[in-house]
Amino acid sequence: MHILKFGGTSLASPERIKLVSKTIQQHLEEDSVITVVSAFGGVTNDLLLMAELAAREDLSYKEILEKNEKRHLEAVRELIPVTAQSGILSQVKNQFNRLETLYEGVFLLNELSDKTRHVISGFGEILSSLIISEYFKSLKIKSLFTDSRELIVCKNQNEKVQVNYEKTNSNITEYFKKNEADLYIVPGFVAKNDLGVPSTLGRGGSDFTAAIIGGALNLDKVIIYTDVNGMFTANPNLVPQAYSLKEISYEEAMELSHFGAKVLYPPTLQPLLDKNIQIHIKNTFEPDNPGTLISRSSKKNFRWVTGITHIDSIKLLNIEGSGMVGIPGFSKRLFEVLFQENINVVLITQASSEHSICIAVKADEADQAKEAIDEAFEVEIDYKKIKPVEIEDDVAIIALVGDRMRSHHGLSGKMFSALGNNNINIRAIAQGSSERNISAVIAKKDVVKALNTLHEQFFEVPSKEMNLFITGVGNVGSKLINQLKKQEKYLLEKLRLKVRVLGLSNSRKMLFNEDGIDLNNWQEELENAENADRKEFFNRVKEFNLRNSVFVDNTASPEISDWYKHYLANSISVVTCNKIACADDFENYENLQNLAREYGASFLYETNVGAGLPIIDTLQNLVASGDRITKIQAVLSGSLNFVFNNYDASEPFYKVVEKAMKEGYTEPDPKIDLSGVDVARKILILARESGHQLELEDIERDDFLSQESLNSESNERFFELLEHDEPEFKKMYNHAVENNAELKYVAQLEDGKAKVGLQEVGADHPFAGLSGSDNIVLFFTERYPEQPLIVKGAGAGAEVTASGIFADIIRVGKK
Template identity: 85%
Template sequence: MYILKFGGSSLATSDRIKLVAQIVQEHLKKDAVISVFSAFGGVTNDLLLMAELAAKEDLSYKEILEKNEKRHLEVIRELIPVTAQSAILSKVKNQFNRLETLYEGVYLLNELSDKTRHVVSGFGEILSSLIIAEYFKSLKLDSLFTDSRELIVCKNSNEKVLVNYELTNNNLKDFFAQNKADFYIVPGFVAKNEQGVPSTLGRGGSDFTAAIIAGALDLDKVLIYTDVNGMFTANPNLVPHAYSLKDISYEEAMELSHFGAKVLYPPTLQPLLDKNIEIHIKNTFEPDQPGTVVSKSSQKNFRWVTGITHIDSIRLLNIEGSGMVGIPGFSKRFFEVLFLEHINVVLITQASSEHSICIAVKADEAEKAKEALDEAFQAEIAFKKIKPVEIEDNVSIIALVGDRMKSHHGLSGKMFSALGNNNINIRAIAQGSSERNISAVIAKKDVTKALNTLHEQFFEVPSKELNLFITGVGNVGSKLIDQLKKQESYLLEKLRLKVRVLGLSNSRKMYFNEDGIDLANWKDLLDKGEKANKEEFFSRVKKYNLRNSIFVDNTASPEISEWYKEYLANSIAVVTCNKIACADAYENYENLQNLAREYGASFLYETNVGAGLPIIDTLQNLVASGDRIRKIQAVLSGSLNFVFNNYNASEPFYKVVEKAMEEGYTEPDPKIDLSGVDVARKILILARETGSKLELNDIEREDFLSQESLNSKNNEEFFELLEKDEAHFQQIYKEAEENDCELKYVAQLEEGKAKVGLQKVDAQHPFANLSGSDNIVLFYTDRYAEQPLIVKGAGAGAEVTASGIFADIIRIGKK
């Protein structure tokens, strides 16, 4: 004999009920079937809502009642032939008349008792089962409807369900021995108490009904049909990569259900454990899928952690004070108060100093618990031996669950490390003595990020998801996006990095897509986006609250660099080619470094010096390994190098600068490059990486431009003045040529002092013969005293700068 249970989502419409009929008929081909039915989807919630409204003298309950009656009558008309509708229509209308009478009584008395609540909430299952029984009769099946209220006996106390198994099992055995049919239809959830008053088995009690029957009749398994393919590694609505589990143990299922997995009602397991009756959780809409099997052992599950789950509707209660320390019986008094108030404790943690006890309870029971505890300990509170109970809101519990966790070391370390790396603060921790569960209390706003972080850590193919928010999509930004798109498959296959772009912005528009932006169509999407706003951009990134979030700045904007501290303080990594922040006042530079360390957020700016060249990384490694930097000499401006490599006095100087600008080697304002400010910023950044606390105005700068051109107000005026100064540039070139030298704009740091300026370099110098826009850096250190460590290569251009930013992003992914 099979026992099948169908939930409300499987019965929400007449089409779904027809699908249920097909599943039942397939099982009937093999053996007799007992089917337990829930109420139609959403009906139980409406029944309770109407009771609450009636108790508040709100007549809108009548509209909801009318809507529900109409819904049930429509299902009858859609499922059952007209000639067979009369009897069932009468039965259903009779049930709604009884409901109406009950609600009128609640309305008139302005009172809703627990007994009435139990009675009205059970009508949904009775109604659905009556209709479905009539439908199966119309299909010519040998079916028998039985009211489970006549079979299952329970005792309800403050919503806690206790089944009288002796009476219930005898009733069930007698009924199925005396009544023979191919197909039995049983309403779930409902029962009667020992006094014969209709009651219920608690929310989700239809599962429990099926388990009680299976246990009484010693069946092999219970098949629970719902709207998902079994129990999942995590809530699939919050964790897109969650997948269904093939096998789990009773204990794992109980832990997962207790901590919020709504597929299975926790008491369901009680009648099945001793008899080793399996539970098969299957999908009504994909009945051929294997689903999840809950049994005595989960040895088929090879993972250390079976699932991750959470509870939302909780609040923390904390009591503390010196009057608790070393006082025998304090904990007994504490928990006895909660017991007497029928308050269930979800989680407990106590400091080893005995100075405080922290518990988690259902959100709607927290005020009641506080009031009772404050009253019980009023004397201690009055003498200030302990503080009044404090309630903490907006928290949730997340939990790792798995039978095999107890035999594996380091799981809690991996859990807390993963959460900490994503700035998820842990408020309290608890681990059961069975070591099957590790629970942590976190802020409710962090639940989705925490679940995804832990799922990535424990369940997904070793890979890491990086979530990028990019501002600046001009030359560098567009090249970066092209590179990300081109390398998407490679990053996933070879480096196990899934890189998603979720936000884009330029100076006019910004566009977001939490599921990831289509990089093949990003320009059109951005053009149709909303008006750009730096504050709103940050707010959106913060609101998404995603793990491994990275803010990428491809601009040269001072205003955007001012937002770095906000991102870092929210554990959002920053990758930038914008030199302004690191070349700002030393106090601000140091603050950014401190924020990055404090909040565990990477702050990477390799492209600030040398575009894609590993200059900063090399310098940091030298310093970290204990080497002492004696001197740095460098050609750090790809644009200036390009200009002086191409200027030979045959073509006007301003024309060469224009060409450099056209090819993307200069800043949008080329005066920044030619004035030496850009190089000064770069040597300043290198100086700070060595430990020097220099400011930008400490950098000695030798200008080769006229003061008039340096003071120009725009590019047009600047180029006019360059053209006017052509004779000056020709003279500089002629002097270098006469001495068989090349012109290079050189930066130098030595003994804590830095300077930049145009120099004549002879043919034997390492700076000679630098081609195109190449950069070169010479590191003279204790280890490289005679022959410097040299880093040399292309130091400007959108492509190489984008590749440097890309490299920083990958660096974070590998962290």
Template identity: 50%
Template structure:
């Protein structure tokens, strides 16, 4: 004996019903088959709407009935040969005449009872099963239509009836002999009480009907045919890479179905589990797919969890107060009150201090629950023994499910660590004693992000998806995008990182693409929407993507001021921009503290030395227990380039202009020439080393005439030309002494200074060519011979590579 159930999507169209026939044709065996059929797709909702419209006095229920009638007539006309259509068409018309009579009565009475709703909803399965039965009979698949309402006996809870299994089993066994090779078509969802009045088994009850028949007949297998190829590791509408679960235990399946997995109706599994009947979920439209087998004694060889599920539209009801501690009876009154109002509790959590109890319920009944609890605890609330009942809205539950979680340490830590790193706040936690389910209440706005984060953490061992937003497409930004484009395939193959650029902006335009911008089509930015910095930040926050990294490749104060808002959403920040880290010390510390508190990254390696590993090395020294005593450095690639190329044969202004044209200077070259940029860099290094240092505390021995620093950039260049004698004198004096000019930054004993120095040939700085930087760290471990970091310290390509490296570091957290 086999029992098969076909859901609404499996009978929604004539082609779908033909697919059902093909499946049954292939099932021809010597054992009997029972086929349970749902209503045509969406019909149950439409029937309920007919009753609701009639009850509110809205006459358009008649138009809706007519539309539903026509759909069924069209279905029958397409499936059944013309010569023998009259019987099924007459049946359909007769059924809808009866439905309209019922709705007319509801319209006049303005009353819609549960009993009437059950009767209205029953028409869907009655009609679909008759159409399927007739089609099969006319195409050589002989079958018998069986009225479920005559054999499934329930109580009189019309909308969610409780089955009388002894009476039901006896009735089903009397009409379907086990030794037969027949085929029975049965309408799902519907039953009747002992008085013969129509009841229904709850939404999704067709699955339950199939399970009832399977249990009564002790079937060898129960097959649930639907429009997906089995139960998935997560909702495929939310998680692109969700996988089919090939085998799963009854208990795991019940947990997943309870927490929102819509493939199977939760009560279905109970009758099957009691008799150890395998339940096989299959795809009507891809019958060759394996699907999911649900049975006992499943041993998962990989992973601790089998799936992730969720329940939306949850409210948390909190009862708390110091008067509860050590006093029995509060929990009893809470749950008795909710039970008396027929309010189902989905999740329960209680503090070990007994100071609070929190329950999760459906959001639609939260107001009803609060009103009842306020009344029940009025005495205690008035006397301050407990606080007024608190209701929190806009929440959802996410759940990890798996038999293997039992006795496997670390699953909870892995779950909450992944959520925390992505800024997903957990409002309540619950774990059953079976250790098969870990549930967490989170904001509904975070559900999609949370499910993807957890799926990536527990299932997607192939790669980690990182979503990048970049502001700044100038010299450095454009090269960064080119490097990302070049390395995307390499990173996915060799580093298990799928790097997607989701947003790009410059001073004029901004472009977003939720599934990743095609970096071969960056010209789309030119016609994208106008740039609005706050709108750009808001969009990043609203998209709420996992593993998000914001990249600032500007010199903008306004962009730097957005970092705190990004950290609040646990979005990592990679800053080429020096403004934030060289701002007031309190702001620098605040930003670093926020990043730490939010378990996210704040990386700014390129603030000092472009792509050189200066800050990273300094932090490695400190983390390993060393201490920074002195720092001596040439930190301006621009100034090093200028003094390496200035020999008096060309004007100093000409060499500076060459440095700017080759992309070595700040957008305003005066920041480099005046020493401001070097002051920022040595201050950042000193701060990273533990010093509390402000810009005004740094001594600047500037070599630039004051007149050069006034007015516009154009005035800057023209004034340098007029001051050429000053610059030539600096060069001539150093050359005469056998030395070279280098702009040096020093930090020692909490003090910092920058300025132009004559460097003799024995010094580490003497042989520093082109645009190179050099940093000497004197530490407790490197006392006599410093740790030296040397290399190109300016240029768009190396700076972009430093930013790129920070992005990868942020992605690897």
């Protein structure tokens, strides 16, 4: 069963009600639905205004009453077919007749009691729920009007609500056992007291209604639809840069709502917190927006401060005097007075000298509080022990809220420094014992400036922050770290990228620092860090939950590549020079691409094919622009090219391979390069990027090594066999020389088929004269049918590979 609540702005017109019905019907496709509705937008305000006017014997209330009756009747006529209107029109007119009688009584008595105010203010929800219930019946949906006044029992005094949960929960469970419908339409806000007299749950109480019912039925989630995209970092009407929070904790929501965030009625959390029932705040008008999820934890929030909020309808009461100093029980007497007057204290601060106490209360309760306190301490005031209470108005409370604030030092300093630098004076300060709230009282005129100042301080940065988690810090990884350190200033000044390394790992150790690892001393720190664990490394990255997180894999490990899917599924980008994932089964390759798209992460692997050369990027741009690849010819192994460029039969073949290995041109296991498997993986990746669904076994491979050497189980044995096979290598080399050709290990893709192998290329071929470890790729396309597009340059080596990874990281940052 789903429970939804729709606020007044969502129900402000028949058009909006029709929009709401689409959302409700989507939920009905999954399960039955309880829908709690508020009054039509603005109606409750009108109802209370009319009551005030009637109490003042102002007959203008009748005009407002007539306008509201017309509005509801027109809604019926627009929403419900003519043949089904008579019954609901009669119910609406009956409700307005009752309202008219109540207003006449208020007018004649010239008095508006709390009891009458509660009865009157609940009519809006009754009217809207009756109309909406009939509307769904007209849509042939099994809809049932469910009067929440028969379910919820509460005591309401001066907007302070006490729900009798024992009776209420019993009523709710019994009702939903006995009644069966696809859709239950429930008026929010309204209830009855123990004597059966109509009451209310306080302004905003429709949220509370949904929560009470959801809690009684032990539902998984309560969904509150409103007119904004959840709870924001600050009031978006006052702070244009504010944005909605994807997830916050119950405690954070409680703090934000108590301190002025009007999206959620504060008592709503009461019946849900202990049962761990989530609250999902969504936008009626943008139902696909994720909104805000309120649950036990707030791990989706990467910042120390979750939100900034404020209360402007408060006043300060200042009590001070020498008679307070060292007097046991003074505070007890003070707060007992306020308790007896049913006055809630919003904020308390006391000087350590005990000479003064400052409390904040609702603005409309300040005079009552002053009168009560002055009367209770009349003797002390007469003897000049304390001064009469001073009321300070035109003030507001601003508050920083966040679960993670308690684990971070210096937030108060940043807050007060930012306010001070903007000439905002702080009148009083308070911090909750949970350390998830820092509150300050400031002048009301400074509220907008203060909110924007704090939002800029805690939520806006002039540069984009990127958080890197690097595994593999050998040849390539160490070069990458050096490049990051060297270019730090350039990235920040020219590209507005603040790149931080927060995690490092090799095969033995792993190191984390949420404030960033010192790249001048990382080797020593890593050596003394905790033992490496691939799963724990992922869990840490996930727990950090920082935006713009990038997992960088500089290894050739299949075990590491198996974790890519987990990173991408958690919106963590992956940059890798490890070819294994992209050359794995096509299903896995495609899954990684889909995960990256689905979760908004980048999956970049330019260095899989040509180290620092823009081969994949060029190919992707050709395909994206509508060109079609007809053929690819390439020398893709910098290591093999280095070997054959340096082998001239004057020195044994195995010696040249050893040299290539020592200079970092080969994989740690050189068989991967010399067997052609590495080149096969590269052409496979290019084939897949060209649109072909090939597997590694589909790549035809012409081996020039003996099977015995290919099957050797150690590097030592491999080099022994290379030495044994030296005559064959000399024979290949001499044959090429006799034909005035060079030996090149070539990869080719044509007509959806790919192959790799050693070839002799003539002096006029583009591959001839390729020096050192250079790579070259010829792209034949529909746009380049005769003269191919050529990418050529160094295709191996730790430095250029690191630069290719660096380039991919920058691509993520620019996204």
